[in-house]
Amino acid sequence: MDIMANSLLAAGASPAMVHAIEEILEFTSLSSALCINIGTLSPDWIFSMKAAAIRANECQKPWVLDPVGVGATRFRTEKCIELINLKPCVIRGNASEIMAVVGASIAPTKGVDSSRSSTDALEAAKDLARVAQTVVAVSGAVDLVTDGKRVLGVSNGVALMQRITATGCAVTALIAAFVSVNPNRVLESTAIALALFGLAGELGAEKANGPASLRMHLIDALHMLDEQSVMNRVRIAQL
Amino acid sequence: MDIMANSLLAAGASPAMVHAIEEILEFTSLSSALCINIGTLSPDWIFSMKAAAIRANECQKPWVLDPVGVGATRFRTEKCIELINLKPCVIRGNASEIMAVVGASIAPTKGVDSSRSSTDALEAAKDLARVAQTVVAVSGAVDLVTDGKRVLGVSNGVALMQRITATGCAVTALIAAFVSVNPNRVLESTAIALALFGLAGELGAEKANGPASLRMHLIDALHMLDEQSVMNRVRIAQL
Amino acid sequence: MDIMANSLLAAGASPAMVHAIEEILEFTSLSSALCINIGTLSPDWIFSMKAAAIRANECQKPWVLDPVGVGATRFRTEKCIELINLKPCVIRGNASEIMAVVGASIAPTKGVDSSRSSTDALEAAKDLARVAQTVVAVSGAVDLVTDGKRVLGVSNGVALMQRITATGCAVTALIAAFVSVNPNRVLESTAIALALFGLAGELGAEKANGPASLRMHLIDALHMLDEQSVMNRVRIAQL
Numbered sequence: 001m002d003i004m005a006n007s008l009l010a011a012g013a014s015p016a017m018v019h020a021i022e023e024i025l026e027f028t029s030l031s032s033a034l035c036i037n038i039g040t041l042s043p044d045w046i047f048s049m050k051a052a053a054i055r056a057n058e059c060q061k062p063w064v065l066d067p068v069g070v071g072a073t074r075f076r077t078e079k080c081i082e083l084i085n086l087k088p089c090v091i092r093g094n095a096s097e098i099m100a101v102v103g104a105s106i107a108p109t110k111g112v113d114s115s116r117s118s119t120d121a122l123e124a125a126k127d128l129a130r131v132a133q134t135v136v137a138v139s140g141a142v143d144l145v146t147d148g149k150r151v152l153g154v155s156n157g158v159a160l161m162q163r164i165t166a167t168g169c170a171v172t173a174l175i176a177a178f179v180s181v182n183p184n185r186v187l188e189s190t191a192i193a194l195a196l197f198g199l200a201g202e203l204g205a206e207k208a209n210g211p212a213s214l215r216m217h218l219i220d221a222l223h224m225l226d227e228q229s230v231m232n233r234v235r236i237a238q239l
Numbered sequence: 240m241d242i243m244a245n246s247l248l249a250a251g252a253s254p255a256m257v258h259a260i261e262e263i264l265e266f267t268s269l270s271s272a273l274c275i276n277i278g279t280l281s282p283d284w285i286f287s288m289k290a291a292a293i294r295a296n297e298c299q300k301p302w303v304l305d306p307v308g309v310g311a312t313r314f315r316t317e318k319c320i321e322l323i324n325l326k327p328c329v330i331r332g333n334a335s336e337i338m339a340v341v342g343a344s345i346a347p348t349k350g351v352d353s354s355r356s357s358t359d360a361l362e363a364a365k366d367l368a369r370v371a372q373t374v375v376a377v378s379g380a381v382d383l384v385t386d387g388k389r390v391l392g393v394s395n396g397v398a399l400m401q402r403i404t405a406t407g408c409a410v411t412a413l414i415a416a417f418v419s420v421n422p423n424r425v426l427e428s429t430a431i432a433l434a435l436f437g438l439a440g441e442l443g444a445e446k447a448n449g450p451a452s453l454r455m456h457l458i459d460a461l462h463m464l465d466e467q468s469v470m471n472r473v474r475i476a477q478l
Numbered sequence: 479m480d481i482m483a484n485s486l487l488a489a490g491a492s493p494a495m496v497h498a499i500e501e502i503l504e505f506t507s508l509s510s511a512l513c514i515n516i517g518t519l520s521p522d523w524i525f526s527m528k529a530a531a532i533r534a535n536e537c538q539k540p541w542v543l544d545p546v547g548v549g550a551t552r553f554r555t556e557k558c559i560e561l562i563n564l565k566p567c568v569i570r571g572n573a574s575e576i577m578a579v580v581g582a583s584i585a586p587t588k589g590v591d592s593s594r595s596s597t598d599a600l601e602a603a604k605d606l607a608r609v610a611q612t613v614v615a616v617s618g619a620v621d622l623v624t625d626g627k628r629v630l631g632v633s634n635g636v637a638l639m640q641r642i643t644a645t646g647c648a649v650t651a652l653i654a655a656f657v658s659v660n661p662n663r664v665l666e667s668t669a670i671a672l673a674l675f676g677l678a679g680e681l682g683a684e685k686a687n688g689p690a691s692l693r694m695h696l697i698d699a700l701h702m703l704d705e706q707s708v709m710n711r712v713r714i715a716q717l
Contacts, residue, residue: 002241002242002404002480003480005404005405006403006404006450006451006454009401009402009403009404009450010402010449010450010451015404016308016311017278017279018279018280019279019281020280020281020282020314022282022312022314023280023311023312023313023314023315026311026312026313026314027311027312030311030312039495040479040495040496040497041496041498041500041501042497042498042522043498043500044281069494072494072501072504072505072508073500073501073504073505073508074501074504075498075500075501075504076501162487163487163488163701164484164487165480165483165484165487165493166483208698209695209698209702210488210697210698210699210700210701210702211484211487211488211697211698211701212484212488212693212694212695212696212697212698212701213694213695213698215451215484215694216451216452216454216455216694217448217451217452218451219449219450219451220447220448220449220450220451220452221449222449223402223449223450223451224448224449241480241481241643244643244644245642245643245689245690245693248640248641248642248643248689249641249688249689249690254643255547255550256517256518257518257519258518258520259519259520259521259553261519261521261551261553262519262550262551262552262553262554265550265551265552265553266550266551269550269551283520454690455690455691455693455694456687456690456691457690458688458689458690459686459687459688459689459690459691460688461688462641462688462689462690463687463688
């Protein structure tokens with residue numbers, strides 16, 4: 001939650017972390033977007049997650065799903081599928097996670113970091129996007145974003161970002177913020193969020209000496225991004 | 240919890256984070272002060288919070304309340320009022336939160352960051368302090384601290400601190416520590432905690448390039464504060 | 479959890495944080511090692527902790543225990559003893575915690591930071607190691623590691639590390655990772671994990687200006703450690 005909230009604040013968004021069923025419906029109605037992250041899963045939280053997803057749909061607020069570690073346990077996979085049935089507008093995971101979701105992989109994920117490349121998961125991602133009528137983003141050396149037809153490739157970012165816990169979670173939250181601003185262009189907003197977070201990582205890496213200083217400089221860079229610093233540095237390609 | 244605990248450690252205090260009802264009474268008896276923060280609220284935790292507040296009062300230990308996001312949902316507002324009825328010695332929030340507590344505002348808070356200035360909330364704060372017989376602190380460009388009669392204004396701090404998650408929570412925890420050392424001067428202890436945390440932010444900002452490096456330098460500065468570095472730099476005024 | 483996960487990632491391990499009983503058995507079977515930390519205790523989590531410990535034993539996966547704050551409350555002490563009865567291969571705590579576990583101390587621990595030196599706890603540690611048939615590590619100016627017969631002393635580290643929350647938790651997680659790689663030399667693996675984490679702290683301290691920058695530089699240093707940087711700097715002695 002810490003890096004998610006700080007990334008959102010650095011980017012100019014206004015995060016709140018809520019999980020009690022007693023208030024999550026009301027909070028969801030107030031918010032501009034909802035990010036559901038199954039990282040530290042519990043039955044209580046799943047109940048709240050589903051309620052929030054349903055309410056977001058009722059209010060026509062975009063909601064995005066981060067299927068952290070899906071495939072590692074049957075429980076996690078089952079709950080993740082139930083959430084996907086509630087129609088997120090974006091699902092972002094690493095290659096192992098996306099492949100686990102679509103059953104394209106029978107290898108259980110090892111942890112929450114990915115052991116597969118994003119291109120391995122491209123076909124799985126397109127299938128998932130079509131079946132679930134959503135945008136699917138696969139993080140990797142090249143991030144892939146697809147709505148089942150079009151595919152965008154985002155090649156910003158540095159490998160060391162994978163050695164910081166919850167960078168994937170943070171970029172998913174950022175996607176939610178970006179989609180809320182531009183709800184009619186979900187594919188593009190998702191790609192741009194990934195590109196800018198990746199670019200912040202590149203700028204941060206110029207000053208970093210390891211993963212912890214990269215984390216700090218990445219968030220600083222995210223806060224300082226402007227048209228000037230972004231120009232010619234965002235690498236999004238139609239694939 | 241991370242920035243709260245690290246701020247307390249940096250300042251020389253000894254934090255412990257406890258929420259299970261099975262041990263919170265015993266832990267409260269051992270502690271010098273109690274900080275209750277409703278940020279990530281759940282019914283279980285509220286039960287523990289109330290029990291801890293009651294025990295703190297029984298033991299004559301000071302307890303302080305951070306009404307995070309109050310006003311955003313009916314549940315949060317209701318539980319916050321119930322906690323205030325258990326007589327905290329300090330309540331610290333931003334202007335939106337304090338105004339929500341006293342019903343001076345009908346605009347729901349947007350998130351946990353404030354959309355109002357602290358001066359807007361001064362009259363609300365004084366009312367709350369009188370009715371609840373407590374000290375109320377309103378964070379803002381100028382922090383206001385009042386017991387309902389006297390008002391102190393603290394003008395340390397930098398705006399960028401608002402772009403770090405839980406800085407408000409951290410300073411509330413620091414207030415608890417300061418009040419425990421000087422329980423007969425709650426108003427002054429609260430103002431000094433706010434001033435020193437703000438000053439640490441100012442010192443940190445001299446080295447920072449964004450919110451994440453500010454967070455680091457702020458905590459470092461808090462740890463290094465001494466009479467020399469504080470002298471002439473704390474800005475507390477009787478208003 | 480943040481500093482634990484980031485320390486593990488920096489050291490090349492692959493952390494996942496799991497507590498739901500619905501998936502913890504399956505997750506434990508997949509993992510290479512299990513770290514149980516009683517920091518923010520709740521009855522639900524204890525149930526999961528015990529189930530995970532039993533499963534780890536069934537699968538012959540090493541599991542290590544961090545008895546955070548044991549001795550502070552009866553509940554915490556009782557649950558800790560119940561966990562120790564499930565046969566962790568390593569228990570790492572500070573002197574107060576280890577002494578509380580063995581009942582060698584009747585002084586309740588003040589918080590989660592230690593008020594006693596590690597040498598005070600040596601006899602207690604040896605007793606505990608013999609009775610519980612485990613390796614016991616006592617953090618302090620000199621870390622002590624014992625299996626009840628042999629005692630290793632690790633004198634890496636800097637005092638300022640105690641002013642960072644959860645550095646003890648992080649090193650316990652690192653011990654779990656190290657033991658999983660070398661399960662037949664638990665005593666030595668534990669000492670080496672403590673030494674390398676301490677050395678990362680020393681290297682970090684060369685660049686740090688306070689606890690928050692030490693935290694960052696420590697994790698960076700942990701990531702950069704190689705044979706060259708470690709050589710002649712690890713201080714482990716047979717006592």
